[in-house]
Amino acid sequence: MAQKLPEPISLPSPPNDGVTSLKYLGSSSPSLLVSTSWDGALRIHSTIAKELMVTQTMDCGPLLCMAVPNDDSNSTSGGNSGVQGVIYTGGSDGSIKSFDISTSTVSTVGQHSPQPEGDNSTQKVAVSCLSCIGSDLVVSAGWDKKFHVWSTNSANSSPIATVDLPGKAFSMDVSSDGTKVVIATSGRRNVFIDIQRNSSTNAIVDKENASASEPQVTVTVLTERESSLKYQTRCIKFFPDISGIAVGSIEGRVAIEYLDDIGIKSGKLFLL
Numbered sequence: 034m035a036q037k038l039p040e041p042i043s044l045p046s047p048p049n050d051g052v053t054s055l056k057y058l059g060s061s062s063p064s065l066l067v068s069t070s071w072d073g074a075l076r077i078h079s080t081i082a083k084e085l086m087v088t089q090t091m092d093c094g095p096l097l098c099m100a101v102p103n104d105d106s107n108s109t110s111g112g113n114s115g116v117q118g119v120i121y122t123g124g125s126d127g128s129i130k131s132f133d134i135s136t137s138t139v140s141t142v143g144q145h146s147p148q149p150e151g152d153n154s155t156q157k158v159a160v161s162c163l164s165c166i167g168s169d170l171v172v173s174a175g176w177d178k179k180f181h182v183w184s185t186n187s188a189n190s191s192p193i194a195t196v197d198l199p200g201k202a203f204s205m206d207v208s209s210d211g212t213k214v215v216i217a218t219s220g221r222r223n224v225f226i227d228i229q230r231n232s233s234t235n236a237i238v239d240k241e242n243a244s245a246s247e248p249q250v251t252v253t254v255l256t257e258r259e260s261s262l263k264y265q266t267r268c269i270k271f272f273p274d275i276s277g278i279a280v281g282s283i284e285g286r287v288a289i290e291y292l293d294d295i296g297i298k299s300g301k302l303f304l305l
Contacts (some may be wrong), residue, residue, distance in 0.1 A: 039050040040096075040162070042080060042083065044066075044078045044080065044085070044086040044133055045078075045083065045084060045085055045141070046076075046144045046159060046180060048068060048070030048072050048074065048076065049070070049074075049125065050070050050071035050072040050095075051070060051071045052068050052069070052096050052209065053069050053070060053071060053095070053096055053099075054068065054069045054096075054097075054099040054114055055067070055068050055087075055174060056099060056100075056101050057101075058077070058100060058101060058118060058164065058288060059102075059103065059149070059197070060117075060254075060276050062079040062118075064079055064080045064082075065077055065078070065079060065086070066078045066079075066247075067082050067099060067101060067120055068099075069096035069098070069099045070093070070096060070124055071095040071096070072236060073090055073091060073092070073093065073094055073095055073096055073124075073235070074088055074089065074090045074091070074096070074135075074245055075087075075089045075090075075091060075096065075099065075120060075122055075132060076088050076089075077090070077134070077279070079282060082290075087134060087220040088209075089137065089139065091124060091130050091132070092120050092139070092230070093122070093124025093126045093130060093236060094120070094124050094125035094126045095121050095124070095125045095165065096123065096124055096125075096178070096237070097123050097124070097125060097159055097161050098122070098123040098160060098161060098162055099121065099122050099123070099158060099163060099230075100120075100121045100122060100164050100165040100167065100171060101118075101120055101121075101163060102118070102119060102165045102167070102168045103167075112170040113201065117134050118133075118134050118135075119131050119132065119133055119233070120132045120134065121163055121165065122140065122163070123159075123160030123162070123173060124160060124162040124227075125160075126159070127144055127145035127157040127158030127159060127160060127161070127177070128141055128143075128144050128145075128173065128190045129142040129143045129144070129145075129160055129163065129171065129173055129183065130142060132183070136208045137205065137275070138279040141179065141189065141190060142171060142185060143171075143173070143182050143183045143191070143192060144158075144188045144190060145158045145173070145175045145177050145179060145181070146177070148175065150301075156178040157177065158175060158176060158177045159175055159176045159297040160173050160174075160175045161175050161176055161201070161202050161203060161206060162174040162175070162195075162202045162205035162216065162297050163205075164205060165171075165207075166204070166207060166211040166228065167186050168190070168251070169184060169248055170183065170184060170185065170211075171183045171185055172207065172214060172228075173207070174198065174202030174205050174216050175201075175202055176201045176202070177201070177261040178197060178198045178201060178202075178218070178246055179197065179198060180195065180196040180197075180198055180199060180202070180214070180216060180224075181194070181195050182194040182195075182228065182250055182252060184247040184248055186247060186248075187247050193215070193247055193248070193250060194250050194252040195252075196224075196226060196252055196254060197288040198216060198222075198224060199218055199220060199224065199257060200218035200219030200220040200222055201218060202216050202217070202218055202270045203217050203218060203219065203266060203267065204216070204217040204266060204267065204269045205217070206271050206278075207271075208227060208268045208271045208275045209266050209271065209273050209274075209275065210275065211228070212228055212229065213225065213226070213227060213228070213245070213255075213275060214228060215269055215271060215278055216269075217260070217266035217268075219261070219265070221259055221264075221265060221266065222246075222258070222259060222260070223253065223257070223258055223260055223266070223278075223280070224255070224256075224257045224259055225255040225256050225257070225270065226253065226254055226255065227252070227253040227254075227255050228250055228251070228252055229250065229253075230248055230249070230250055230251075231249060231250070231251055244276060248292040251274035252276065252297050260280060260282070260288070261280065261288045261290060262280060262282040262286055262288050263282070263284060263285050263286075264282045264284040264286075265282060265283050266280055266281070266282050267281050267282055267283050268281045275292070276291060277289060277290055277291040277292050278290050278292065281290065
């Protein structure tokens with residue numbers, strides 16, 4: 034006999050426009066759901082109390098993405114509406130901002146900038162992908178065909194590492210150990226990047242803007258290849274053990290690709 038599905042829960046005071054991302058605040062606050070929207074606001078709902086706890090306008094246009102540190106620093110003790118921690122958002126204006134829940138403070142972490150050539154007023158710089166690596170690094174990718182690594186401890190707003198991408202970034206994921214990043218871009222390209230915390234001379238690092246308190250990272254492009262799916266990638270995710278990736282496209286199909294430990298070469302491929 035089939036098990037009865039649970040009843041859906043409707044949360045009050047939903048966004049006024051389309052939802053762009055959803056994440057829980059971590060294992061210490063499993064009932065607190067964070068959302069961003071095209072209306073430019075970040076919201077935190079309690080799925081147990083069924084109430085809106087926090088609303089914050091980030092003043093950067095529509096919010097396209099959001100990231101929550103995975104170190105369980107976000108919790109429900111004290112602060113604004115009983116919640117504390119930091120949430121990072123990516124805006125359509127190219128800005129990456131942090132929201133300190135306990136103090137309701139919004140700060141700018143960094144900015145994706147237009148290319149120097151051409152008409153900068155029409156250059157698309159929206160931050161479309163955002164993830165945290167520990168509590169001190171944020172990685173972003175955007176419509177400006179750039180991938181950046183940012184230090185959350187930095188006093189300046191310059192990236193500590195940058196990689197040029199083959200197209201606009203549509204989806205991104207960070208491996209469970211924080212050492213690999215995969216980015217799906219326009220043109221059906223998938224880019225695999227290795228991130229190591231050291232000060233190797235081969236690192237793609239902005240040494241002029243780096244300070245002693247910032248983490249030093251080595252960023253290496255492992256490979257770039259065409260998607261196994263026929264149409265544009267909509268989402269991409271690593272397996273928990275980093276042995277493969279799952280790729281979903283706008284055609285409604287999913288590809289499961291197994292990866293080698295070295296070089297991220299193609300292995301077995303399954304289409305669903």
